[in-house]
Amino acid sequence: MNLNDSQIRRVRQIIDKVYSSEMNASFLEEISPLVGEILDSHYFACCLFPGKSSPRRILISNNSREFVEVYTPLMPKDFLIDHLVETNSITVYSRLMHDGYPVDREFLEETQKVRPVSDGCYIPLKLHNAFAGFFAVARAGLNSNIFSDNDIELFNFICGFLTESFIRTFRNKLQDDSTALINGRGEILEQGEFIAEAFRQLFSQNHARNPCAESSLYEKIFMSRVKAFLSPHPLPGDGEFTIIKDGRDYHFVLTRLSSPPLRHFLTNEAQLKIELCREETNKIQNYLSVEDLKNRYAYTRQEHRIINMIYMGLSNKSIARELQISESTVKRHIWNIFTKTGVKNRTQLVFKLTN
Numbered sequence: 001m002n003l004n005d006s007q008i009r010r011v012r013q014i015i016d017k018v019y020s021s022e023m024n025a026s027f028l029e030e031i032s033p034l035v036g037e038i039l040d041s042h043y044f045a046c047c048l049f050p051g052k053s054s055p056r057r058i059l060i061s062n063n064s065r066e067f068v069e070v071y072t073p074l075m076p077k078d079f080l081i082d083h084l085v086e087t088n089s090i091t092v093y094s095r096l097m098h099d100g101y102p103v104d105r106e107f108l109e110e111t112q113k114v115r116p117v118s119d120g121c122y123i124p125l126k127l128h129n130a131f132a133g134f135f136a137v138a139r140a141g142l143n144s145n146i147f148s149d150n151d152i153e154l155f156n157f158i159c160g161f162l163t164e165s166f167i168r169t170f171r172n173k174l175q176d177d178s179t180a181l182i183n184g185r186g187e188i189l190e191q192g193e194f195i196a197e198a199f200r201q202l203f204s205q206n207h208a209r210n211p212c213a214e215s216s217l218y219e220k221i222f223m224s225r226v227k228a229f230l231s232p233h234p235l236p237g238d239g240e241f242t243i244i245k246d247g248r249d250y251h252f253v254l255t256r257l258s259s260p261p262l263r264h265f266l267t268n269e270a271q272l273k274i275e276l277c278r279e280e281t282n283k284i285q286n287y288l289s290v291e292d293l294k295n296r297y298a299y300t301r302q303e304h305r306i307i308n309m310i311y312m313g314l315s316n317k318s319i320a321r322e323l324q325i326s327e328s329t330v331k332r333h334i335w336n337i338f339t340k341t342g343v344k345n346r347t348q349l350v351f352k353l354t355n
Contacts, residue, residue, distance in 0.1 A: 001153045010038045011154075015161055015234070019256050023165040025060050032062045035137060035158060039151055042140040043117070046125070046162075047075075048133040049350060058133075067115040076351040077107040080122050084134055085347045088313025090156060093120040093138075094146040112142075119146040123159040127166055130311040131350070135159045160236025178277075181257075181270040184230065186223050195276040198250050202243060218243055229254045230271060251277040293353070297340045306333050307353070310346055 003011065014031050021027050032044040045061035061068060075081070083091045083101060096103070120138035124131055137155055139145065147155075177192030180199075188199065202218045225241045228234060239254045255273045293299050299307070302323070309319045316334070320327040343349045 001157065002150055003154065007038050007154070010034045011158065014038075014158060018161045018165045019234075021165075023162075025058075027165075028060045029062070031162075035155075036062075038158070039137055039147075039155055040139070040145075041137040043115075043120075043136075043138040045136045046133065047136070048125070049131075063115065067111070070110055070114045074107045074110060076348060077104040079103045079107065080120065080136075081134070082345065082347045084122050084124055085131065085313075085350055086345070088124060088131065090124070090152060091122040092147060092152060094118070116140070116142050118142055118144040121147050121152055121155055123156055124313070125159070125163055125166065126313070127163070130308065131313050132311075135162060157236070164236055164239055179273055179275045182226060182272045182274055184271045186226050189270050195274070198276050201248075202245055202250060218245060225252075226254070226272065226274075229256075253277065299337065299340065303333055303337050303340075306330065307337060307349070310334075310349065 014034050017027065017031060021030075028044075028046050035044045036042060043061065043063050045059065045063065047060075048058040050057055059068065059072065063071070071078075079101065080091045080093060080096065083089075083096060117138040117140055120136060123135045125133040125135055135155075137147075139147070177194040180191035180195050181189045183189055191199065202222070203216065221243055225238065228238045231238075240252070242249050242251045244250075253275045255275070257270055257273060293304055293307070305323065306319055309322060314322065316327050316330045320330045323330070338344060338349065341349055341352050343352050
């Protein structure tokens with residue numbers, strides 16, 4: 001990934017905002033022009049589907065009101081979302097057109113009429129390990145440049161930080177006994193009883209409050225992640241990590257403590273808050289309510305499991321492996337799900353269940 005000086009400055013501004021602000025509509029509106037300057041793009045959008053993170057579908061965009069009014073009812077026909085959901089991967093408009101991907105002519109004609117673009121790129125937004133929406137950028141005008149590999153890699157890099165901010169903002173709030181404060185040297189200054197017990201299990205009794213001694217493998221893993229997060233150039237994912245010991249997962253989330261600006265020079269003062277998640281981290285979680293779906297569509301428990309795996313972006317083969325059933329059985333379950341819901345594909349399923 002190649003960046004010029006101006007792009008580096010803008011990326012740093014986004015990262016600073018991610019670690020100092022709460023994810024909300026105002027935050028996304030603030031970073032929209034920065035993304036535009038970095039990628040030489042004109043439109044930025046973030047769409048959240050209802051689920052654990054949002055009570056309703058949310059679309060935040062710097063597009064004109066006229067375009068949003070045209071696009072919103074046509075969203076279920078957006079073939080870029082089709083490809084995103086089907087493949088659980090980055091989707092680029094120019095490449096789909098080049099490859100002859102089937103498009104919905106009504107969607108294409110109506111949206112291009114009100115806001116013509118040469119190219120667009122969609123990045124999956126995954127929360128709670130499930131497909132929860134997408135980020136998008138587009139370039140105005142039919143004759144502007146298409147997105148290069150470097151552009152797409154850079155946008156994906158930025159979206160990694162944005163997703164991390166979503167995770168910290170929307171995940172379930174933890175109780176006080178699940179949190180601890182850490183100074184710049186990695187010493188634990190204050191801690192709740194729940195997380196303290198985890199530290200005692202992970203680290204030796206002598207180092208339960210001072211893992212920076214790094215005398216064991218688990219202390220070294222812990223400190224490497226704390227140091228990475230405190231570094232001037234953290235990467236997406238540095239703020240969340242799991243340590244596995246004796247068959248148990250300890251899932252931690254790091255958050256920088258807000259200001260004074262000189263806090264990072266005061267190594268004895270608390271620099272970070274660390275939280276230990278109580279929920280199991282390596283299980284497939286329910287993104288949509290079991291009872292709600294049973295009442296609305298009479299899904300079976302197995303069908304509900306498969307729906308959640310569809311939200312995770314798993315292929316039929318992966319679902320079969322997870323449930324230890326044949327791929328043909330998975331296809332039969334999915335056909336039943338589509339029939340009960342009145343849809344024809346995974347994208348329509350996502351829109352129907354989240355309306």
